[in-house]
Amino acid sequence: MSFSEHPDCPAALALAEQLADVARRIARRYFRMSVEVARKADGTPVTLADRGIEEQMRALIRAAFPSHAIRGEEYPSEGSGELTWVLDPIDGTKSFISGYPLFGSLIALAEGSRAVLGVIEAPALEERWVGVEGRRTLFNGVPAQTSRCRDLARAILYTTTAETFEGAERTRFEALGARCALRRFGGDCYLFGMLASGHCDLVVEAKLKPHDFMALIPVIEGAGGRITDWHGAALDLSSDGRVIAAATEELWRESVEVLSAG
Numbered sequence: 001m002s003f004s005e006h007p008d009c010p011a012a013l014a015l016a017e018q019l020a021d022v023a024r025r026i027a028r029r030y031f032r033m034s035v036e037v038a039r040k041a042d043g044t045p046v047t048l049a050d051r052g053i054e055e056q057m058r059a060l061i062r063a064a065f066p067s068h069a070i071r072g073e074e075y076p077s078e079g080s081g082e083l084t085w086v087l088d089p090i091d092g093t094k095s096f097i098s099g100y101p102l103f104g105s106l107i108a109l110a111e112g113s114r115a116v117l118g119v120i121e122a123p124a125l126e127e128r129w130v131g132v133e134g135r136r137t138l139f140n141g142v143p144a145q146t147s148r149c150r151d152l153a154r155a156i157l158y159t160t161t162a163e164t165f166e167g168a169e170r171t172r173f174e175a176l177g178a179r180c181a182l183r184r185f186g187g188d189c190y191l192f193g194m195l196a197s198g199h200c201d202l203v204v205e206a207k208l209k210p211h212d213f214m215a216l217i218p219v220i221e222g223a224g225g226r227i228t229d230w231h232g233a234a235l236d237l238s239s240d241g242r243v244i245a246a247a248t249e250e251l252w253r254e255s256v257e258v259l260s261a262g
Helices: 011-030 047-063 093-097 168-178 190-196 216-221 250-257
Strands: 038-039 046-049 070-071 083-091 102-109 112-122 125-134 156-159 182-185 204-205 225-228 243-246
Touching: 011 047, 011 083, 011 102, 011 125, 046 047, 046 093, 046 168, 047 070, 047 083, 083 093, 102 216, 112 190, 112 216, 125 216, 156 168, 156 190, 168 204, 168 250, 190 204, 190 216, 190 243, 204 216, 204 250, 216 225, 216 243, 225 250, 243 250
Parallel strands: 070 083, 156 182, 156 204
Antiparallel strands: 038 046, 083 102, 102 112, 112 125, 204 243, 225 243
C-alpha cells in the first residue's frame, strides 16, 4: 500500500502544507533583513529564522500527531515510532544570509526509513513542490513533470558547489560534467524542484544529511524522475549523503555508471 492510501495521509498532507506556510512566513520576515548569524559546532551558520521555523514546526507536529517522531536540523530528535517527520527549516542558510533567493525549507514524512511525503518550499519565490508516494507531484497545485532527456550529451547538470566534492568524488563529478551539454552551479534544494519541473536534467550532490534529502525523494519520484545514492541504491535515513537525481531512467543509469566507477 502506498502512503496515498494510508488513513493518516490526508491529515499529514494538510499538516505538511501548514508547516510550509509557517516556513514561508517566518523566512520572508527575516530575508534580506539584518539578522544575527551564529555558528554551530560544525562551523555552519544558523539564524533566528532557522530556529524559529523549526520550533513552530515541531509545536504543530506535536499538537497534530503526538505519536509521531521528529528529526530536525537544529534541535535534538524527539519521540519514536513508525512515522517520523524530518525537517530542514532553511536549506541553504548561506544563500539566505547573503540575500540569494534560492534557499528553501524541506519537510518530509518517513514511514520507517522510507520517505513517503515531501515538500520543497521556496519562500522568497513563493513556490512549492509537494510529493506523496503514489501520487503525482504538484508544483503550486499543478502537476509537475521531469524533462524527457535520456542522453548525457544533451543534459543540463546542476550542483550547489563543486567545493563539496573531495578526492575521488571530484574526479567522478568532473567526468560526469564533461559528458553533459551544460553544467551550472548554485541553488541547494531549489535545484531538485527545478528538476521536478523539467528545467534541468541532473542534480548531483555530496555530504547531504537526511534532513537535506528525505523530502526530495517523493517530489522527484512523483514527477517521473529517479533519485538514489551514487551507486544507485535507494536513499533512506542511513544513506551516505551522496545523491543523484535524474529526469529519466535512462539518464539516471548512464550517470550512475560514471559516478560509481573506480
